[in-house]
Amino acid sequence: MTRETDYAIRTVLYLSGRENYFAKAEDISKTMDIPKSFLRKILKQLEKQGLLRIKRGVSGGITLIKKPEEITLYDTIIAVEKNVALNRCVVNKTVCGFSSQCPVHPVWFKLRDRLIKALKEINFSGLISHGTVL
Incomplete structure (x- = not known):
């Protein structure tokens, strides 16, 4: 797994634990220790895949389009x-x-x-409920 994929998983995990699945890019970057330049690239890829929406501007931020129980590790990878x-x-x-x-x-x-089957069975809602919400 590449560092980029690890960062993508961290991003979706962070958003999954937020109210309304919403956050500012700066907060994701700081909390999840993802360089801003990497984060921008990852956000575009996740948006293109239909997992999140990016809203630019003062009131902007990143929002998951799907609920955490609908997003699997496989989708993110x-x-x-x-x-x-x-x-x-x-x-x-x-x-x-x-x-x-x-x-x-x-x-x-x-x-x-076997790996694909396992990755499709693990969703972010389950990950959040088994760990600490950031």
Whole structure:
């Protein structure tokens, strides 16, 4: 998982714990220790994926479009990474000349399927209820 994905998860987690799922970018940046330049990029990706809305201006801020129980870790990871894979050959077989005879190659696919299933079962409402609301 990239740092960018970690920051995206922190962002959605923070918003999930806020009243009306709303916050200012500065508050997210400070509280979740996300550099502002990274946060802007992540917010755009999450907005493009339909997870949040960005309102600019003095009365602006960031709001989740969906409720925390409707947003999974999978949704957030896909917003940034575009796919889930444990190895690059799972995303593109042509990057490895051994894919056709590699005994580990099918294992990566099975593990990826299990990981995706698990990520789709974990929503932010559950994460908030099991941890401290920031």
